[in-house]
Amino acid sequence: MVTAFLIVSGASLLAVALLMGITAWVGHRLGKVSVVDTAWGLGFVLVALVAALTGCLLGEGNAVRRWVLLGLVGVWGLRLAWHMHRRNHGQPEDKRYAEMLGDAPFSVALRRVFFTQGISLWFVSLPVQVAAVAGDGLFWVAVAGIALWLIGATFETVGDAQLAAYKRDPDRGPVMDRGLWAWTRHPNYFGDACVWWGIFLVAASAWPGVLTVLSPVAMTYFLVWATGAKLLERTMMRRPGYPEYAARTSMFVPWPPKRQH
Structure with a gap:
């Protein structure tokens, strides 16, 4: 092999x-x-x-x-x-x-x-x-990977569609904070990460696929820190309303928005 x-x-x-x-x-x-x-x-x-x-x-x-x-x-x-x-x-x-x-x-x-x-x-x-x-390999591990891929693909596709709809709306606010974007500031990047962790699980269902774990780790690093969310945030923080949006919304992993006092 x-x-x-x-x-x-x-x-x-x-x-x-x-x-x-x-x-x-x-x-x-x-x-x-x-x-x-x-x-x-x-x-x-x-x-x-x-x-x-x-x-x-x-x-x-x-x-x-x-x-x-x-x-x-x-x-x-x-x-x-x-x-x-x-x-x-x-x-x-x-x-x-x-x-x-x-x-x-x-x-x-x-x-x-x-x-x-x-x-x-x-x-x-x-x-x-x-x-x-x-x-x-193990069938149930591969099924779990496919399920995680589906979650990721849904987040990415729906997030991109919601952002496109927001950009077409003439009455949109200064910041996109609707739908998935109310739970995470980067649903498309989060979806990408889930997709590749899902692909890893499908590969890891049989030896020696588990040894490639650094591949999804690297993809997650790119999406969060290197070329993805953190890099984009530097520019977005200059946009009016974005710092307030960031204060109430999770940056990457979806989470209920914080209540504003």
């Missing part, structure tokens, strides 16, 4: 490198590093597809788990990629990347954005790679 995993992992790494290379070329032509946000979701789908096909060709692992994971990652990744494409299309460079890179040459973006995200994508997707060649 070790040899099979190394083949799957190597093929996945090559696929990610090719995708990020193409994305960097497109970004350079468009003058926008933010195209990498669309490639992020597509990259996970690509890894899941490569892992599933490679595991099948090698004749290793549980076929049902392999294709279930491809379905879970595919639905999540394609929805995320389409959402990011619609959000960024026709817009100027994302403020996060503009502040990060400043006037630096594109070679800096290659290292700090495309290379870093490519390696991160490959590492976070390790549960999918291992599961492609793992044998039979």
